[in-house]
Amino acid sequence: MANDPIHQFQISKWVPIEIGGLDFSFTNASAFMVATVAAAGAFLFLTTSSRGLVPGRLQSVSEMSYEFVASMLRDAAGSQGMKFFPFVFSLFMFVLVANLLGLFPYFFTVTSHIIVTFALALLVIGTVIVYGFMKNGIGFLKLFVPSGVPGILIPLVVLIEVISFLSRPISLSVRLFANMLAGHITLKVFAGFVTSLSAFGFVGVAGSILPLAMTVAITGLEFLVAFLQAYVFAVLTCMYLNDAIHPGH
Template sequence: MAGNSGNAIDPIHQFHISKIFPVEIGGVDFSFTNASLFMVVTVAVATLFLVLSTNRRGLVPSRAQLMAEMSYEFVAATLRGSAGNDGMRFFPLVFSLFMFVFVANMLGMFPYFFTVTSQIIVTFALAILVIGTVTIYGFFKHGAGFLKLFVPSGVPAGVIPLVSAIEVISFLSRPVSLSVRLFANMLAGHITLKVFAGFVVMLTGFGAVGVASAVLPLILTVAITALEFLVAFLQAYVFTVLTCMYLADALHPSH
């Protein structure tokens, strides 16, 4: 019992990965864990919502269908806004990324649910997917012309080495910043939430005075919960917008 209550206010506990079905291939641990479960749940929730809500293909949409249509048009507008009409070839990728990150973030807001995007390896893999797509498509489409990305036009010849070095570093740091931004936001938000909620639990253990003083962290917990819902959406959106901007580089490498 003491161990359990210790876990209840341990803010890191929620990020622990536990095996559900152990799987081992070639000595490497590929177990189906709670993280895997919530990846599957995320995909299932997003897919079921999008498929079922659009099942009727209503000319006049129902509420659920309207939400599906709005998410479609929202992502389409974001992508078209930064990458132009050519960018629409990446629409399935961008839409999948947005929905996956958004639903994963939102599911993470449920108590006792695992937050898939609070794992750096997950966000890093998604960022590598984006940068990998940008790099491969950029070289495939423009060949060596893609390297113009690192040589901005209209820069005096003398400073080109310096500017190119900076451009290369900024390009290489993109997957890091893209993944760390999402990971750190989700991690920090959930830790903060857990710490403040833990205060409430701790203080209520100290009798009437404790209960009275627990009101402040409780209010803060409510406020931070609201903030975290905003962050959950905002980080999914930021991830999507940055993806769109990087894809625009792949389509039009010359600045």
């Protein structure tokens, strides 16, 4: 069981709660969501509590993440998009911290469950649709009719645009989920080789150096992936929001 690479995604109930036949138990996943939120919130809140004019190292980290997301959003969606800044920043920080926390051994990775990433993606697309119709009314549908397309091609292009729009929440959620899942499985498999090879005496121990090195290397890669996926998620969110703000493209 210790070598089962799937075991790390197992959900275990800590406090069983059942309402109306649905299981709303407080699980390890819930606990790590709380931990993610608490860690990110506490870090951002405590490092900026001195409000230093000249920032310390940790305050710089908070400020850098703020400016990083702010410039990302401003570049993608313009200054009008800044009203979504708290939303995009929350998403980025939540995904990033969840990914990073998941890299600790024995920790649960919140974003390795498709339902979590899909819920977040639906939240993004839902925001885009609701805000898009609120701001542009029916004009939001221009999103599906690119300008400068010959009349005959319009039905085809609209079909393609609609499919691409509908596949957005899927690609957004599956990308993050699959990256986290695959990374953690790979890590676990290579780490598992180390223990199982070590059982074969001296030769096995010598041979386990290779998977050990791989594990170290992949751990490094996973840190990159953790950041990169949070970044990609946030960037795509910014682009989709831009569609809601400026539908004619």
